[in-house]
Each structure stands twice: as structure tokens, then as C-alpha cells.
Amino acid sequence: MKKRICAAAVICSLISVMSAEAKVLTSLDINQYLTETGTKTEIAVSGNSSDSYVPLAVINPGANEAEADPDSENIKDIYQILKNIKTNSDGTFLYKYTVTDASGEYMLRLGDDAPVTFTIMTKDALQTFFDSVGTETDNLAMAELFSNNAKELNIADFNEHTVDKEMLGAAVIADRPFENVGAAVESYKKNAAALALTNIANKDNYAELSKKYESLLEIGTLEDYDLYKTFTDTQKTELFEHMASAQVTNYNSFKSVAAEQIVLTGLDYTNTYGEAEELLKKYPNAVNIDWNTKLNGIKDPTSIFKGLSGNYYKSVAELSNAVDILADKQRAAENEKNENVITSGNDHAVISGGISGGGTVGRPPSSTAITPAESIPVKSEDKNSFKDMADAEWARSSVEYLTGKGALAGYENGDFKPNDNVTREQFVKTVVAAFEITGSEEPGFLDTDKSAWYYDSICIAYKNKIVMGIDDTSFGIGNTLTREEMAVFAYRAAKAVGYEFKENESINFVDGDNISEYAKEAVGVMSANGIINGFPDGTFGPNEKCTRAQMAVVIASILKNMN
Secondary structure: HHHHHHHHHHHHOOOOOOOOOOOOOOEEEEEEOOOOOOEEEEEEEEEEEOOOOOEEEOOOOOOHHHHOOOOOHHHHHEEEEEEEEEEOOOEEEEEEEEEEEEEEEEEEOOOOOOOOOEEEOHHHHHHHHHHHHHHHOOOHHHHHHHHOOOOOOOHHHHOOOOOOOOHHHHHHHHHHOOOHHEEEHHHHHHHHHHHOOOOOOHHHHHHHHHHHOOOOOHHHHHHHHHHHOOOOHHHHHHHHHHOOOOOOHHHHHHHHHHHHHHHHHHHHOOHHHHHHHHHHHHHHOOOOOOHHHHOOOOOOOOOHHHOOOOOOOOHHHHHHHHHHHHHHHHHHHHHHHHOOOOOOOOOOOOOOOOOOOOOOOOOOOOOOOOOOOOOOOOOOOOOOOOOOOOOHHHHHHHHHHHHHHHHHHHOOOOOEEEOEEEEEEHHHHHHHHHHOOOOOOOOOOOOOOOOOOHHHHHHHHHHHHOOOOOOOOOOOOEOOOEEEHHHHHHHHHHHHOOOOOOOOOOOOOOOOOHHOOOHHHHHHHHHHHOOOOOOOOOOOOOOOOOHHHHHHHHHHHHHHHHH
């Protein structure tokens, strides 16, 4: 009795008025195989629904669903499958079933979706097709063999896109021999999808096609898939437009070209040398460049990555050539100066407290408690080889630049702790030392200790109007520095030594309204000049915590522009 009630509920749901647009079904995969005695067809239905159960019915060829009676044995004659599919906790579901020796055109109804049809070929038709696939030698004829049987093979949607059929047929022929029909159809689908996504005639549909074929083309297995996931539809369109010019001839070359072009397209969207350096070094298999060799003998590679940032290169070979040109130019400049950075003789070292956070490519983790620590200078032979910079490579050159000037220091154990939080007094000590600012005035802050390591720096910063305190009587000792405060302090310090920014104020961050009024000029000017950046989602994060790595990049960027 329970089975009859369930069948009746499914039928009732499925014969109701169907919507014109699919809402539940996400994919329907049909794989047909020849067996020794007949055929076997594997069918997979996947989708997404907010309901706990989704009714599924597959109606046999020529059957009249109106005659379905849950109390009668004719249910088996009308339906190939009739059941409720349980959804997972996230609303997704996948239902698979196999039938033998079935043939004809079936109609599938799923939830409130519009019905869809699929075809199962007879053994003779499937055998004839498979024999032809195994023997055809003409590229165009091979492609047409599939397209002419598209309905029966359930691949009709591939005929909707423009592809080079000669190239498609050649790709399928190159994949032979096929173990079975399913393998042959899979080869055709992958090669057709790859060629459709790299044919400029389909440019207006690139974003849509990329979503449709992402799983089939296994883009998710690429080393730089995490970068691909951040691309907007516009960036994806540009990516596949670039690939259309990169000699994609089949599915295999698509995978190779895609890995390279994702990084090269991403490089076009970087705004600073730090972003460019991190991006290019993050995916060594996609961008096969030996950076140690390329940058050999260069003390400060900043200008090289700055020259690469915001530019598109057609291939890694072209990128490599650009690196060589920029590197030769930098070597010549360094040889002429016969020095890496301008040294000041200032042996002040910055204290080693911190803020948590992650530079230009990720948000900081939640902040930790901060307590000012005394300055711990590193040994001179170790100061430019910190062992914990792996997740902050984008900041390494800036850190080494400032440690070389004596404005920053690491820890005795060889760590720099790039993701530690920075306090207000730590930043002031760093910026005063880095910019070699002089002049002093007693600020009268009640929360400062005149014997403390930070006091002289605060007096200098106060005299030069770099810091005013959190109120008339308090500096804010021990308070973690926010990103907008970092921008303000660095901006004032630069102006205090006479630096003139080239670009005017411009705030393009999506959370620009959250930036405090007193900080908008500094953030706007610094971002317009490429000195300070936001996050990949377009936000600046004015109230998020500043890290030691972020501090180093901002200060070093200004200094290097000045020099």
C-alpha cells in the first residue's frame, strides 16, 4: 500500500502544469554501451532543490501518462522510472540508474521543471555508429558522424555553437581507439566544448559557455583554478578571447593553454608590483619561469614586477622576454649606482609586535592581543633571509628593502612574522626611521612612557604632524593600527619629507563609504598612485587590522618612488 501511495503522489506532482524554464535539473548524462547480447544505458540525473524530496518520472516511448493508474500494473508500461529522490543537506541530488536493451525516445519530468527528452539507440544503430567511429579517416566526415546522430547520442546542444569541424574531427580521430561508445562520445563532447570556448564566433556567449562546460573540461583541476574562480564574466570573456588566439586544437591543448592564459589574464588586472609578483610566483606549473635565474644579480626586483603589473602578454614566452628586458635594465641601473638602496646609517630597529592579516590577496584573520615588545634586531647576515615569508612572498622585497635600511627588524629565531598585527607606536617608529624624519616636540600624551623605546619616535611624528593622538591626552599606546590609519600615517610622513604624489584623490573601493572622513584623502591619493590596495572583492577594509607585511609594502613603495 505504501508503494501505491508514493506512486500516486509522484504522478500527481508530475502531471501538474510545468514551468517553461528548468529550475531543478542541472544535468542529464546519458551513456550508451554495447554488450555481448544487447545494450546497456547509464543515466545520471542531477539537480538542486529546496525540497526534501523531488519527484522524478521517465516516461516510456509512446506511453500515455494520462492512463497511469497507481493501482494498476500498467505503471511499469508507462514509466521507466517513477520515484521520489531525496535531496542532500545542501539541496543537491544525484540519481543514477541503468537499463538494458532499451531504445526509443523517452520523456523525463523532474519536480516542477519543463519536460525534457532523451534517446536510447537500438543495438544495431549503436553498433553501426561505433563501427563508423572506429574506421572513419576523414576529419570532416568524423565530425558530421556525431552531429548527424546528435539527437540519438543526446549531444544536440553541441551543434548550437560554432566550431571548426575539421579540427573537431581530427581531435576525435587522434583520441582513438575507443574502448566503447561512451568513451567516443566523451571525446567528442570534450573536444567540441574546448573548440567552442576558443572560437571567436562564440565570443558573446563565452561567459555562459564557460559555466556550462567548466566541469566537462575539468577546469577545476587546473593549478590556478582558485584564480579563475575570482574572474568576473568580463574577465572570463577576455580569457577565452585570448585563448582563441593561442592555437587551441583539441581538449588537451585547451587544458595547457588555459592554465597559462588564466595567469596572464590575471596579471593584466594587477595594480601593484606586489600583486604581480605574488601572482606570477604562485603557479609555477602554469608559468614555468626560473625566477632565481631570471633575477640573478638583481638586488631589488621591484621595478621588474612593477613593469609587468597591469600588462597582458600573449604567452609565457612573451612574458619571459619582457622579464629579461626589465631585468637587464635594472641590472644596468644598479651597476651604475653601485648600490641596492640608499643607506642612512640609522641603526634604529623596529619592535616586533604585530597584527594579523594577509596583504593584497586575502583578508586578515581575527586579530590577536597585542603587547608592545622591545626592539629585537636581527643578525646582519640573516636580516634579508627570513624563513617565514612563504605566505607573504608579495612583500618579501619590501621587507628586505626596509631591513636593509635598518628601519625594520625581525626576530632572533630568524622569523619576520609578516602576518602579525602592528600597533600604532610600532608603525610610527618604523615610518620615522624609514623616512629619516627629524625634529621633536613633547606631545603631552598621558599614556606614553618617556623611557620607552617608542617615545622619541612619537615626539618626532607629533612635531611633523604625522600623528595627533586618539584624543588630546592619549596617543593610543598598544592599540592595533587599522588599514585606514596606516594610510593616513604613511601619507602624512611622505608629505612631511616633501614627496609629491602624481595622481589626485580617487576612491573606487566598494566600501568607500565606510572610510572615515579624515582618512579619505590619504586612502584616495595613495590608492590612485598604486601605493595601497584593496582586496580581490573590491573592498578596502578600512577598519581591518594592518599587518607587518602590509606596513612594509606601503612604506617601501613610497620610498622607492621617491628614490
